[in-house]
Amino acid sequence: MTAIHTYASDVAFSPAVKTIQARKGSREAYARSEQRGWRTEVDDNLAAFLADANSFYFATASADGQPYIQHRGGPKGFLKVLDKQTLAFADYAGNQQFITQGNLSENPKAYIFVMDYAHRRRVKIWGEARVVEDDEALTTSLMPKGYRARPEQVILFKIAAWDTNCPQHIPQKFDAADVAAALAARDARIAELEAEVAALKGEKAAG
Numbered sequence: 001m002t003a004i005h006t007y008a009s010d011v012a013f014s015p016a017v018k019t020i021q022a023r024k025g026s027r028e029a030y031a032r033s034e035q036r037g038w039r040t041e042v043d044d045n046l047a048a049f050l051a052d053a054n055s056f057y058f059a060t061a062s063a064d065g066q067p068y069i070q071h072r073g074g075p076k077g078f079l080k081v082l083d084k085q086t087l088a089f090a091d092y093a094g095n096q097q098f099i100t101q102g103n104l105s106e107n108p109k110a111y112i113f114v115m116d117y118a119h120r121r122r123v124k125i126w127g128e129a130r131v132v133e134d135d136e137a138l139t140t141s142l143m144p145k146g147y148r149a150r151p152e153q154v155i156l157f158k159i160a161a162w163d164t165n166c167p168q169h170i171p172q173k174f175d176a177a178d179v180a181a182a183l184a185a186r187d188a189r190i191a192e193l194e195a196e197v198a199a200l201k202g203e204k205a206a207g
Helices: 015-024 027-036 044-051 099-106 136-142 176-206
Strands: 055-061 067-073 080-083 086-092 109-116 121-132 151-164
Touching (some): 044 080, 044 109, 099 121, 099 151, 136 151
Antiparallel strands (some): 055 067, 080 086, 109 121
């Protein structure tokens, strides 16, 4: 059952968390931030961030609270925005452990963690999720065109709150495809310049 929170950030800042914040001196600052409010709907910035994401981590927990995190990947934008509070993705067939689906069948609370290593950004999204099976139209609409994977079902994620983190301690990494494209562009430019130099040398020799 969904808890009723005074502030959106209460989805993360439980009474126990606030007690520790008070003991360690950060409660006053976070009390001010919760008054301003965490975001509860997709805005243009989050939509653009997700449209560029090709990877995220999806966390669930069993009824007794045992956590589980699994990676989800696909072409950029495979995690789609259906409306201001709903995200969705086609869930591809995998190793058939079904831990995520089993957890969601008894505990809908879930969490999405998206990392952008290249720009050292991260987004945390709290909410509830459910599995949708046997909805061919929905599955087809969420399946990236031409992507080689077999969609097994759909996961719908209802946003409760989301927030961003500072870039501190995030290592900067780049996708192999982006690096390959940058190197190819560099090599093409080098070849172009070498051809220009050779042509100038030829003109000089001829003169």
